[in-house]
Amino acid sequence: MKIIVRSLVIALALTGAIATTCANASSAKATVSVSKTSAMPAPGCPPDDPNGCGIYDGN
Amino acid sequence: MRYPQLVRGCLRMTSMPFLTLLGYLEIGLCIAALCALMAKKQWADYWSLGAFLAVRAVSSMALVYILHPVFHPLSARVGYHLYFYTYWISFAVESVLALIVVYSVFRLAMAPLKGLQQLGMLVFRWAAAISVIVALGSAFAPDMTSSKYLVAAVSQLERTQSILTLCLLVFVCFAILPMGLNYGSRIFGVSLGLGIMSTANLVQSAWVPHSRNIYCAYNIVNGIAICLVLATWTAYFALPEPKRRIIVLPTTSPFLRWNQISQVLGDNPGFVAVGGVPPGLFAPAEIEVMQRASLKMATPFPRSMSA
Numbered sequence: 001m002k003i004i005v006r007s008l009v010i011a012l013a014l015t016g017a018i019a020t021t022c023a024n025a026s027s028a029k030a031t032v033s034v035s036k037t038s039a040m041p042a043p044g045c046p047p048d049d050p051n052g053c054g055i056y057d058g059n
Numbered sequence: 060m061r062y063p064q065l066v067r068g069c070l071r072m073t074s075m076p077f078l079t080l081l082g083y084l085e086i087g088l089c090i091a092a093l094c095a096l097m098a099k100k101q102w103a104d105y106w107s108l109g110a111f112l113a114v115r116a117v118s119s120m121a122l123v124y125i126l127h128p129v130f131h132p133l134s135a136r137v138g139y140h141l142y143f144y145t146y147w148i149s150f151a152v153e154s155v156l157a158l159i160v161v162y163s164v165f166r167l168a169m170a171p172l173k174g175l176q177q178l179g180m181l182v183f184r185w186a187a188a189i190s191v192i193v194a195l196g197s198a199f200a201p202d203m204t205s206s207k208y209l210v211a212a213v214s215q216l217e218r219t220q221s222i223l224t225l226c227l228l229v230f231v232c233f234a235i236l237p238m239g240l241n242y243g244s245r246i247f248g249v250s251l252g253l254g255i256m257s258t259a260n261l262v263q264s265a266w267v268p269h270s271r272n273i274y275c276a277y278n279i280v281n282g283i284a285i286c287l288v289l290a291t292w293t294a295y296f297a298l299p300e301p302k303r304r305i306i307v308l309p310t311t312s313p314f315l316r317w318n319q320i321s322q323v324l325g326d327n328p329g330f331v332a333v334g335g336v337p338p339g340l341f342a343p344a345e346i347e348v349m350q351r352a353s354l355k356m357a358t359p360f361p362r363s364m365s366a
Binding site: 001002005006009010011012013015016017018019020022034035036037038039040041042043044045046047049050051052053054055056057 | 078081082084085115119122123125126128133134136138139140142143144146147150153204206207213214218221222225228231233236242251254255256257258259260261262263264265273274278279281282284285286288314316334
């Protein structure tokens with residue numbers, strides 16, 4: 001149990017560390033945006049987008 | 060679903076009902092976790108997590124309302140405008156609350172070792188304050204609009220908070236047994252949930268670019284992750300928590316020594332008057348006591364004592 005939990009936590013921390021490194025490397029080229037960990041879609045377009053970022057396309 | 064579709068493609072129409080279902084499930088689990096927290100009278104210890112869940116539940120309800128045009132007559136442009144600001148402002152509030160959750164989890168985990176707790180909290184407060192200032196400062200660019208600044212600042216803040224959360228999770232995981240806790244403790248459950256959320260955030264920021272359409276396939280991954288986190292918190296708060304064990308440390312433990320040192324750090328020092336004190340500053344009784352003490356010090360030991 002202890003080993004499983006510790007392995008899981010180390011895996012999470014390592015993934016986070018690698019992701020941070022990759023995001024830092026890519027931030028030189030483009031703006032890095034984070035979105036909520038949520039089922040709600042992340043609005044990536046500017047607020048005055050003429051198409052409303054396709055908000056009602058799926059409905 | 061193929062990989063390119065997952066990272067940048069629009070959702071297929073067949074996936075939309077599943078995403079909608081995940082949205083409703085997220086709101087339901089948020090309310091369930093909040094109810095479990097309050098029913099177990101844990102508000103005093105976990106008020107920041109309660110506030111986080113309340114903000115998340117209210118903002119998700121507002122976002123679901125805006126997302127579905129059957130509930131209102133708004134045009135796509137107005138609807139998206141409202142959605143954009145509701146999403147990012149609630150995200151900023153949640154990021155700050157998540158930082159406070161990390162702080163309170165650390166405080167609870169270190170409660171038996173008051174000295175180290177105080178020292179750790181002092182370091183954490185400085186690190187968090189500097190991180191927030193750096194996040195707000197580094198998001199600024201000369202040709203920036205307010206909406207771009209909001210997105211950049213919240214993104215930086217969220218990344219900082221995610222890194223701090225993962226550090227806390229690693230600390231809690233390895234210090235949990237010496238602290239008298241176990242993996243059934245709420246402290247561990249809350250940290251684990253925050254850790255999963257932070258990892259999902261960092262992965263998304265590194266490898267998933269924003270598409271020109273609001274519906275990205277990665278939303279499903281995010282939706283499943285948040286439902287998993289909220290279910291974990293609900294279970295940890297609904298189930299009875301095992302009692303904390305007595306912490307026994309050897310007298311030679313460096314942990315104990317550092318705790319003792321930390322406890323006296325920052326104490327107000329005492330002051331000694333070494334000169335230039337006018338006699339009028341003292342009360343007559345104080346002068347009397349000092350005179351008697353001086354006489355005693357000047358008097359040699361009685362013979363009976365020295366014999």
